[in-house]
Amino acid sequence: MLNTDLNLAAPDDVYEALIELHRDLAPEQSRLVNAKLILLLANHIGDAAVLRQAMAKAREGISPAGQDATLRATA
Amino acid sequence: MDGSMAERVDYQALVLPYARSPDQDAQRPVRHPVIIVGAGPVGLAAAIDLAQQGIRVVLLDDDDRLSTGSRAICFAKRTLEIFDRLGCGERMVGQGITWNLGKVFFREEPVYSFNLLPEAGHRRPAFINLQQYYVEGFLLDRAQALPLIDIRWKNQVTALEPQADGVLLQVATPEGEYRLEADWLVAADGSRSPIRRAMGLESKGQTFRDRFLIADVRMDAPFPAERWFWFDPPFHPNRSVLLHQQPDGIWRIDFQLGWDADPVAERQPERVIPRVQALLGPEARFELEWVSVYTFSCLRMERFRHGRVLFAGDSAHGVSPFGARGANGGVQDAENLAWKLALVVQGQAPESLLDSYDAERVRAADENILNSTRSTDFITPKNEASRAFRDATLELARDCGFARRLVNSGRLSLPCTYRDSALNTPDTDAFDGPMQPGAPAADAPVRAGGEEGWFLSQIAHGGFTLLCFGEEPPDNFPGIRGVPLRPLLVVPAGAAQRQAAGLPVIEDAAGLLARRYDAGPGATYLLRPDQHVAARWRRFEPVLVTAALARATGQG
Numbered sequence: 037m038l039n040t041d042l043n044l045a046a047p048d049d050v051y052e053a054l055i056e057l058h059r060d061l062a063p064e065q066s067r068l069v070n071a072k073l074i075l076l077l078a079n080h081i082g083d084a085a086v087l088r089q090a091m092a093k094a095r096e097g098i099s100p101a102g103q104d105a106t107l108r109a110t111a
Numbered sequence: 112m113d114g115s116m117a118e119r120v121d122y123q124a125l126v127l128p129y130a131r132s133p134d135q136d137a138q139r140p141v142r143h144p145v146i147i148v149g150a151g152p153v154g155l156a157a158a159i160d161l162a163q164q165g166i167r168v169v170l171l172d173d174d175d176r177l178s179t180g181s182r183a184i185c186f187a188k189r190t191l192e193i194f195d196r197l198g199c200g201e202r203m204v205g206q207g208i209t210w211n212l213g214k215v216f217f218r219e220e221p222v223y224s225f226n227l228l229p230e231a232g233h234r235r236p237a238f239i240n241l242q243q244y245y246v247e248g249f250l251l252d253r254a255q256a257l258p259l260i261d262i263r264w265k266n267q268v269t270a271l272e273p274q275a276d277g278v279l280l281q282v283a284t285p286e287g288e289y290r291l292e293a294d295w296l297v298a299a300d301g302s303r304s305p306i307r308r309a310m311g312l313e314s315k316g317q318t319f320r321d322r323f324l325i326a327d328v329r330m331d332a333p334f335p336a337e338r339w340f341w342f343d344p345p346f347h348p349n350r351s352v353l354l355h356q357q358p359d360g361i362w363r364i365d366f367q368l369g370w371d372a373d374p375v376a377e378r379q380p381e382r383v384i385p386r387v388q389a390l391l392g393p394e395a396r397f398e399l400e401w402v403s404v405y406t407f408s409c410l411r412m413e414r415f416r417h418g419r420v421l422f423a424g425d426s427a428h429g430v431s432p433f434g435a436r437g438a439n440g441g442v443q444d445a446e447n448l449a450w451k452l453a454l455v456v457q458g459q460a461p462e463s464l465l466d467s468y469d470a471e472r473v474r475a476a477d478e479n480i481l482n483s484t485r486s487t488d489f490i491t492p493k494n495e496a497s498r499a500f501r502d503a504t505l506e507l508a509r510d511c512g513f514a515r516r517l518v519n520s521g522r523l524s525l526p527c528t529y530r531d532s533a534l535n536t537p538d539t540d541a542f543d544g545p546m547q548p549g550a551p552a553a554d555a556p557v558r559a560g561g562e563e564g565w566f567l568s569q570i571a572h573g574g575f576t577l578l579c580f581g582e583e584p585p586d587n588f589p590g591i592r593g594v595p596l597r598p599l600l601v602v603p604a605g606a607a608q609r610q611a612a613g614l615p616v617i618e619d620a621a622g623l624l625a626r627r628y629d630a631g632p633g634a635t636y637l638l639r640p641d642q643h644v645a646a647r648w649r650r651f652e653p654v655l656v657t658a659a660l661a662r663a664t665g666q667g
């Protein structure tokens with residue numbers, strides 16, 4: 037089960053560290069850092085069910101406003 | 112065995128002569144039990160398999176040449192095992208380049224490598240590389256040696272009319288049109304499948320917005336017989352490159368070009384040569400054999416059986432080539448279909464057995480599409496975030512073990528385990544290991560009649576096998592009328608001579624068979640003609656075997 041109650045001893049410190057992590061980065065550098073962070077944490081957590089719950093929570097309320105670069109194919 | 116004459120045939124240049132068939136002069140359309148449309152790898156494999164099981168086959172192809180240009184090169188272990196059963200595996204492996212290792216580079220550094228066959232005790236390697244025209248040529252040579260196969264080149268199916276108990280075909284030849292009737296039609300007519308279109312059916316999926324330059328290059332090169340894949344190499348920045356060795360001093364190089372590349376301009380030698388030179392270095396000498404630019408799609412038909420018409424290979428499904436799952440998957444369609452169709456044609460199984468072809472091979476196609484889509488998503492990221500995850504994975508892969516396993520340059524073709532097939536008898540006894548009902552049988556070294564050999568060639572007779580482990584042969588041997596079932600007793604190394612004549616017996620030469628099948632004395636496996644497991648028990652029980660055999664032939 038995904039824990040959505042407070043689980044951090046010093047929450048403000050952790051939040052600040054996340055912001056600090058991206059100081060002066062260009063958007064694509066930030067995107068890369070975030071992606072690495074997510075991969076590292078996903079592997080550390082290891083529990084696919086928890087990860088899927090977290091993904092669903094993160095995606096909640098966001099309806100797609102972009103488009104993937106794939107094309108429908110019919111033959 | 113195959114003679115040096117055959118070795119020298121230039122299969123790329125071979126012209127297969129049209130010959131008039133007596134059917135063209137018949138008053139009414141001549142009816143055949145099975146007509147296969149398309150003499151690609153899938154149609155040829157299906158024809159051989161059916162003929163080996165005693166079924167007369169007419170094979171129609173609109174062309175008079177084998178495969179041309181850059182097409183399939185990687186043929187997987189399971190496909191080679193099928194070719195062994197079809198009588199041409201040894202030739203394929205003899206001519207092909209054997210490989211088991213894949214390496215992935217990010218920029219200049221190796222980040223991940225994989226061994227696709229990490230254990231010994233298998234006859235066939237993980238892969239060989241062999242040009243598709245050789246594969247088709249060797250299949251053709253085998254097909255031509257089988258009198259039950261009637262191959263008709265320059266016979267193009269132009270229309271068809273499905274009927275309740277068969278299909279009526281219109282065929283165009285250089286000498287005009289004629290008609291044929293088939294009880295069963297196998298549509299192995301490739302990705303554009305005119306038969307699919309004529310029946311108003313579709314294959315659906317997605318196209319990846321990317322283009323790939325595929326160059327077959329003749330050269331002397333110092334690279335080993337391994338699959339090398341680069342992400343963002345200095346010689347082709349921001350994109351990927353794949354390198355494979357082929358026979359005859361030819362190398363396959365795939366350059367990712369991106370969606371905006373001009374497919375016509377990129378094919379020109381003045382564009383291609385600098386790309387190859389950048390990879391090989393300024394000193395390298397090479398010649399271009401063949402160059403094409405491709406865009407890849409993953410798609411499939413909703414169903415592969417439509418009454419008396421059965422779709423197999425690229426007509427039924429398509430994948431991007433990362434993973435080499437196209438021809439490999441198609442040959443496995445052919446083998447799944449052949450034994451079922453043979454039993455139905457011979458009246459030994461109900462037509463409904465063919466619905467299991469649809470169920471099992473749709474499942475296999477989905478597995479192939481899933482794997483090849485995942486690889487393509489990694490190689491061709493479809494949005495900013497997937498690009499970021501891809502690059503993050505590659506950067507982390509240098510010093511984090513877990514990330515290496517996420518690097519996806521292709522998950523290479525493996526056979527499907529038909530886990531929830533209606534033909535399986537679910538386990539009632541506990542077993543370990545992968546040989547569950549639906550799994551393709553694993554190979555192992557065995558001794559038969561005093562000679563060293565391989566397990567899979569002992570179960571390559573085209574019928575069901577009842578494999579019994581232990582020194583005591585079962586008495587009261589079960590079976591169902593009409594369905595061939597061959598017993599095979601497995602005894603420990605050195606124990607064969609103690610057996611009385613009667614049951615065929617093999618020795619488990621290295622003890623690997625018992626280990627791979629988690630089999631103690633008494634363990635019994637029912638294996639299908641396509642060498643997949645149908646059922647298994649800890650103890651031999653004739654009633655259960657009969658029931659499982661009925662179930663595996665659609666009569667349960």
Ligand SMILES: Cc1cc2nc3c(=O)[nH]c(=O)nc-3n(C[C@H](O)[C@H](O)[C@H](O)COP(=O)(O)OP(=O)(O)OC[C@H]3O[C@@H](n4cnc5c(N)ncnc54)[C@H](O)[C@@H]3O)c2cc1C
Nearest residue numbers: 149151152153173183184185268300301424425437438439
């Ligand atoms: C660049 C590239 C690389 C690939 N690499 C690999 C790989 O490494 N490994 C792998 O497994 N797969 C690979 N593939 C895929 C592989 O080439 C195909 O999956 C395979 O050829 C499919 O075989 P098939 O017999 O279904 O169809 P095809 O080979 O397309 O054969 C269909 C046949 O039907 C005939 N035909 C069509 N219409 C009619 C008609 N109306 N009447 C009579 N005959 C007709 C055609 O002439 C043809 O001979 C690759 C493909 C490409 C493009």
